[in-house]
Amino acid sequence: MLNIGGIEEGFVLDHIKAGRSLDIYNHLQLDKLDCTVAIIKNARSNKMGKKDILKVECDINTLNLDILGFIDHNITVNVIKNGEIVEKKDLVLPKQIKNVIKCRNPRCITSIEQGLPHIFLLADEEKEIYRCQYCEEKYSEISE
Amino acid sequence: MRHLMSPLDFTTQELDQLFDLACDIEQHPSRYAHACDGKILATCFYEPSTRTRLSFESAMTRLGGRVIGFSDAASSSAAKGESVSDTIRIISCYADICAMRHPKEGAPMVAAQKSGIPVINAGDGGHQHPTQTLTDLLTIRSLRGNLGNFTIGLCGDLKFGRTVHSLIRALVRYENIRFLFISPEELRVPDYIIELLKEKNIPYEEVIRLEDVMPQLDFLYMTRVQKERFFNEEDYVRLKDFYILNAAKMELAKKEMLVLHPLPRVNEISVEVDEDPRAAYFRQAQYGVYVRMALILTLLDIDV
Numbered sequence: 001m002l003n004i005g006g007i008e009e010g011f012v013l014d015h016i017k018a019g020r021s022l023d024i025y026n027h028l029q030l031d032k033l034d035c036t037v038a039i040i041k042n043a044r045s046n047k048m049g050k051k052d053i054l055k056v057e058c059d060i061n062t063l064n065l066d067i068l069g070f071i072d073h074n075i076t077v078n079v080i081k082n083g084e085i086v087e088k089k090d091l092v093l094p095k096q097i098k099n100v101i102k103c104r105n106p107r108c109i110t111s112i113e114q115g116l117p118h119i120f121l122l123a124d125e126e127k128e129i130y131r132c133q134y135c136e137e138k139y140s141e142i143s144e
Numbered sequence: 145m146r147h148l149m150s151p152l153d154f155t156t157q158e159l160d161q162l163f164d165l166a167c168d169i170e171q172h173p174s175r176y177a178h179a180c181d182g183k184i185l186a187t188c189f190y191e192p193s194t195r196t197r198l199s200f201e202s203a204m205t206r207l208g209g210r211v212i213g214f215s216d217a218a219s220s221s222a223a224k225g226e227s228v229s230d231t232i233r234i235i236s237c238y239a240d241i242c243a244m245r246h247p248k249e250g251a252p253m254v255a256a257q258k259s260g261i262p263v264i265n266a267g268d269g270g271h272q273h274p275t276q277t278l279t280d281l282l283t284i285r286s287l288r289g290n291l292g293n294f295t296i297g298l299c300g301d302l303k304f305g306r307t308v309h310s311l312i313r314a315l316v317r318y319e320n321i322r323f324l325f326i327s328p329e330e331l332r333v334p335d336y337i338i339e340l341l342k343e344k345n346i347p348y349e350e351v352i353r354l355e356d357v358m359p360q361l362d363f364l365y366m367t368r369v370q371k372e373r374f375f376n377e378e379d380y381v382r383l384k385d386f387y388i389l390n391a392a393k394m395e396l397a398k399k400e401m402l403v404l405h406p407l408p409r410v411n412e413i414s415v416e417v418d419e420d421p422r423a424a425y426f427r428q429a430q431y432g433v434y435v436r437m438a439l440i441l442t443l444l445d446i447d448v
Binding site: 105107108109110111112113114115116124132133134135136137138 | 227228229246247248249250251253254268269270271336339
């Protein structure tokens, strides 16, 4: 079993679906942060069989985790301060998602207008439906 | 500064004010003949449209304003690859208000975000056509006296028809309206419309034969099966004549039922129906000018 040391301040993102940790790394734009990040792939999990874990050593106010609610709200977010878990965050669906998913409607203005951000708005929280801000096309692959 | 992207941008109270203004324009056109003196409307039409563009031009001209613009993408800077954002920034320097039609859905919204002048969505792909909806609502209100307590049948291309989608979304805000959707299986209303009706507990029914529901209708909203919405010629030819309103079908309808159509009509309404007093589609086009006049005045914040 591989051992990764604990962190003083930051986040431990647990119960990530195996293989998705790099996606989340990219969505959270961790490459742009000057901090220590551990990506653990295919860790053994009683609950999931296999899972990924991300450990991010950073100021807890620097990272916006809203997007995780959209990617997978089963992820457990542990907030660490002074080496201890101080909070387990509940993930909620963000009201707006910017430049994370792309509108696939070929008739949408996003298909031709340069530099236009792809913005999706939460249209139905219960059914987890997001619609493109411009053409209102439904995004249909939320849990993939 | 306000824009018009969707009929839902206005509350029902604001729509009432707009329609009151449109009625006043209808009653007293001379009062408004110089309301927009010195103002310029830019009609930026990236795809051809005779009726909507001319209706806007007529509206602005009747208000005493002037019109500049282009009527297809080929004669605009879009042909050189200019973005919508850049175009509207330039148009904002030339005009006081802009009506934009674009084949790409959401293009007028992009324009509105960068614009220095009010932008009116004059139709964006298969998405929205709010001024047609305002026209439809004003027609219904004017000919019936109010916007509630009726059964409306929508017939034809309910899948791709943006006028239908906009109208339904606008009508669900009024009380006691029942919808009957009459279309072939292939052109049924999209799921999100059905979801909306279910969520709001609004009665609706989907049927295939127009004859079956004619006696129930207070309004029949006919639509054209648009060739440009099809990728496949064979599908178009197979479906285009599916629903044709003729004198025989009109016999089944109530005496006071009214037939609406966003126009242009191809052959979904036989010309023999035109003489029937219940045919309201040409009057509807007239209301389209009044409502656009009222809209221009409202967005330019001009009191008469």
